[in-house]
Amino acid sequence: MTETKKKLLEVRKTIKDRKPEFKQQNFGKKKRISDKWKRPRGIQSKMRHRFKGYPIMVSSGWRSPVEVRGLTNKGFETVIVSNVKELEAVGHKAIIIAGTVGNKKRLEIIHAAEKLKIHVVNIKTDKFKAQIAKEKADKEKSNAEKDAKKKKTAEDSAKKAEKLEKDKAKAKETPADVDEQKAEEKKAKDDVIIHKD
Numbered sequence: 643m644t645e646t647k648k649k650l651l652e653v654r655k656t657i658k659d660r661k662p663e664f665k666q667q668n669f670g671k672k673k674r675i676s677d678k679w680k681r682p683r684g685i686q687s688k689m690r691h692r693f694k695g696y697p698i699m700v701s702s703g704w705r706s707p708v709e710v711r712g713l714t715n716k717g718f719e720t721v722i723v724s725n726v727k728e729l730e731a732v733g734h735k736a737i738i739i740a741g742t743v744g745n746k747k748r749l750e751i752i753h754a755a756e757k758l759k760i761h762v763v764n765i766k767t768d769k770f771k772a773q774i775a776k777e778k779a780d781k782e783k784s785n786a787e788k789d790a791k792k793k794k795t796a797e798d799s800a801k802k803a804e805k806l807e808k809d810k811a812k813a814k815e816t817p818a819d820v821d822e823q824k825a826e827e828k829k830a831k832d833d834v835i836i837h838k839d
Contacts, residue, residue, distance in 0.1 A: 643717040647710060651717055654706040664700050714763055726754045736761040745774055 667682040667689045669675045679700060682690040689696045705711075713719060718736035723729060724743050729751065737760055739751055752767050 647713075647717050650707045650710040651713070651715070654710055655715075657704065657706060661704050662698050665697060667697070714761075716761065718761060718763075720763055723751060726750055729754050729758060729760065732758075732760055736763050738762075738764045749774060 663677075664679040665677045666675055666680045667684075667687065669677045681699070684690060689699060692699065710717070714736050716736070718734075720738050721728075721732050721735050722740050723732070723737045724740040725747065729737070737751075737755060739748055739762065743751070748765070748770070752762060752765070752770065755762055756767070
C-alpha cells in the first residue's frame with residue numbers, strides 16, 4: 643500500500659469520527675417520522691436554511707476521499723465469495739463471505755483463505771471457529787444423552803414384557819385353582835345374602 647493511500651485512509655478515519663448522524667427533520671417530535679435521512683423541503687425550514695442550533699444537513703464535505711472509497715480499513719478492495727473455487731480469482735483483495743453460505747462451507751472458505759493468506763472482512767475467524775467447535779461438542783453431548791435415554795426405555799420395555807410373560811405363564815399353569823377360588827368367593831357371597839334374609 644502506498645503512502646498516499648495510507649494518508650487518505652487516515653483522513654477518511656478522521657472524517658468518519660467527526661461525521662454526525664444525519665436524521666430527518668423533527669424525527670424526535672412526531673412518532674410517525676423515522677430517523678432515516680430526508681432532505682428538508684419546507685419554505686421556512688430552519689434546517690434547510692442551516693440556522694445555528696438545528697441539525698446538520700448532508701453535504702459533500704462529509705464524503706470520504708474518492709481514491710479510498712469502498713476500501714477496508716487496511717486498504718484492501720473487497721470481493722463477495724460464496725465458495726472455495728471463487729477464492730482462486732481473488733488475488734490481493736480481501737473477501738466477504740456471502741450471507742447465504744452455511745457454517746460448514748464458511749469453515750472451508752476460512753481454512754482455504756488462511757492457506758492463501760487472504761483477509762476475511764465480515765467474520766472474526768478465531769471466534770467463529772471456537773463457536774462452531776462448541777456447537778459441535780454440544781450436539782454430540784445431546785446425541786449421547788438421547789441414545790442413553792432410548793437405551794434405558796428399551797430396557798424398561800423389555801423388563802415389562804418379561805414380567806407380563808411371567809404373569810401369563812402363571813395364569814396358564816393354574817387356571818383350575820383360579821376358577822375354584824372364584825367359585826368359593828361366589829358361594830361365600832351367596833351364603834351372606836341368604837343369611838341376611
